[in-house]
Amino acid sequence: MKTIAIIDDDIHIGNMLEELLQQEGYATLRAYSGTEALFLLSRNEPDLILLDLMLPGLNGEEVLPHIQDIPVMIVSAKMDMTNKVNLLLNGACDYVTKPFDTGELLARIKIHLRPVRTNKKQLCAGDLVLDLNMHEVSVNHVSVKLTKTEYAILKILMQNANQVISKNTILDSISMDTPDCTDSSLKQHVSNLRKKLREVNGTDYIEAVWGIGFRFIV
Amino acid sequence: MKTIAIIDDDIHIGNMLEELLQQEGYATLRAYSGTEALFLLSRNEPDLILLDLMLPGLNGEEVLPHIQDIPVMIVSAKMDMTNKVNLLLNGACDYVTKPFDTGELLARIKIHLRPVRTNKKQLCAGDLVLDLNMHEVSVNHVSVKLTKTEYAILKILMQNANQVISKNTILDSISMDTPDCTDSSLKQHVSNLRKKLREVNGTDYIEAVWGIGFRFIV
DNA sequence: GAAAAGTGTAAAGAAATCGTAAAGATTTCA
DNA sequence: TGAAATCTTTACGATTTCTTTACACTTTTC
Numbered sequence: 001m002k003t004i005a006i007i008d009d010d011i012h013i014g015n016m017l018e019e020l021l022q023q024e025g026y027a028t029l030r031a032y033s034g035t036e037a038l039f040l041l042s043r044n045e046p047d048l049i050l051l052d053l054m055l056p057g058l059n060g061e062e063v064l065p066h067i068q069d070i071p072v073m074i075v076s077a078k079m080d081m082t083n084k085v086n087l088l089l090n091g092a093c094d095y096v097t098k099p100f101d102t103g104e105l106l107a108r109i110k111i112h113l114r115p116v117r118t119n120k121k122q123l124c125a126g127d128l129v130l131d132l133n134m135h136e137v138s139v140n141h142v143s144v145k146l147t148k149t150e151y152a153i154l155k156i157l158m159q160n161a162n163q164v165i166s167k168n169t170i171l172d173s174i175s176m177d178t179p180d181c182t183d184s185s186l187k188q189h190v191s192n193l194r195k196k197l198r199e200v201n202g203t204d205y206i207e208a209v210w211g212i213g214f215r216f217i218v
Numbered sequence: 219m220k221t222i223a224i225i226d227d228d229i230h231i232g233n234m235l236e237e238l239l240q241q242e243g244y245a246t247l248r249a250y251s252g253t254e255a256l257f258l259l260s261r262n263e264p265d266l267i268l269l270d271l272m273l274p275g276l277n278g279e280e281v282l283p284h285i286q287d288i289p290v291m292i293v294s295a296k297m298d299m300t301n302k303v304n305l306l307l308n309g310a311c312d313y314v315t316k317p318f319d320t321g322e323l324l325a326r327i328k329i330h331l332r333p334v335r336t337n338k339k340q341l342c343a344g345d346l347v348l349d350l351n352m353h354e355v356s357v358n359h360v361s362v363k364l365t366k367t368e369y370a371i372l373k374i375l376m377q378n379a380n381q382v383i384s385k386n387t388i389l390d391s392i393s394m395d396t397p398d399c400t401d402s403s404l405k406q407h408v409s410n411l412r413k414k415l416r417e418v419n420g421t422d423y424i425e426a427v428w429g430i431g432f433r434f435i436v
Numbered sequence: 437g438a439a440a441a442g443t444g445t446a447a448a449g450a451a452a453t454c455g456t457a458a459a460g461a462t463t464t465c466a
Numbered sequence: 467t468g469a470a471a472t473c474t475t476t477a478c479g480a481t482t483t484c485t486t487t488a489c490a491c492t493t494t495t496c
Contacts, residue, residue, distance in 0.1 A: 088325035107306035164353040
């Protein structure tokens with residue numbers, strides 16, 4: 001689950017944002033001033049920050065330079081164009097003007113949260129191709145028939161190639177389709193998945209990481 | 219040098235954009251219709267695409283799904299919000315409304331061109347590297363296979379390099395994975411960890427602090 | 437200086453995890 | 467409704483990891 005920090009001194013807007021984000025399945029953090037924001041960020045590491053500019057104490061412009069490695073979306077009523085450009089050039093990843101359309105805000109959040117270039121329609125790894133549009137997997141141009149659970153598992157593993165994905169993360173990500181999947185049935189699905197891929201190619205793409213989960217190797 | 223494709227049937231706006239981008243040091247490509255755009259993209263691979271929506275032939279909405287792996291900024295006079303949100307959710311990386319501020323356009327272009335956030339998280343100490351994403355430890359670029367408990371111990375020690383960490387703190391921090399770990403089994407894990415690191419390098423990174431705990435020395 | 441407590445390592449036993457197969461349960465679809 | 471596909475459960479051997487026990491050694495305490 002992704003965490004988003006809301007930094008806004010306006011309680012109403014903050015509450016509205018918090019409710020909106022939580023409905024979308026995000027976890028939220030709150031801060032109501034610039035100094036509080038910095039304190040919050042010293043203790044937490046959200047995946048994205050919504051930053052208002054007009055804050056008591058340190059304002060948004062002053063907070064921004066202190067934030068590193070986390071995408072910051074400015075959400076502000078300010079319209080000054082040179083200022084806006086400056087913020088975009090100095091670390092903000094986006095700028096949404098109040099009053100904003102919630103749909104657009106959520107869409108822009110999604111864009112900045114999505115793993116690098118996930119407008120990909122195919123995930124490739126050597127001779128293995130997972131087509132996200134066709135919902136199809138092939139090895140050496142030979143189509144491999146996977147069940148939806150196997151497909152979902154392979155997808156999350158390939159989307160995070162070479163990284164270790166915990167069993168719980170996998171279970172979460174397939175819980176929409178397969179809510180009853182347990183640790184041990186996951187084990188079974190992975191075994192079946194491996195078998196199907198192996199039968200075409202002889203390769204085992206999936207590595208078990210003891211006590212943690214699995215890793216897709218490119 | 220980065221290349222930007224301008225897909226717009228309006229010659230004036232297209233020329234203006236081209237001049238603007240070239241002044242900023244970008245190379246440019248042009249297309250004046252949807253079909254022409256697809257042809258252009260089959261021969262070239264720009265780093266970013268500026269896409270107008272109202273195009274003759276295939277319009278922008280229809281072109282978008284065919285583009286993979288290249289960030290697409292919609293530049294359009296259309297203001298329909300649901301459409302805007304749909305485009306953002308279906309592959310566009312940004313949406314700028316005509317008439318646009320050139321400064322803002324350039325700033326947004328720069329954002330989407332800037333190198334992917336290297337959310338590579340590593341703890342380094344000399345030749346020892348602990349990669350938090352890969353869940354992997356290496357010494358002198360030689361991978362060292364650790365158990366999850368050994369990894370967890372090394373991680374908390376490296377995160378607090380040069381500071382003394384009490385045995386209880388370590389036990390707490392690994393209690394999620396290894397709840398039954400006691401003082402004396404911790405001793406054993408540290409011994410095993412040291413041995414594995416020592417076998418690559420000969421160095422002992424971990425110092426015991428009498429009666430308290432351990433310290434990782436950089 | 438001797439007893440008590442702490443540290444470092446090895447080795448063995450206990451426990452957990454992995455990979456697979458087979459069988460039972462559930463869902464899907466004609 | 468019945469067959470096929472899919473998912474979950476159970477079982478078991480192989481493997482890995484964790485804990486315990488043992489013992490030599492060092493440091494602290496009295």
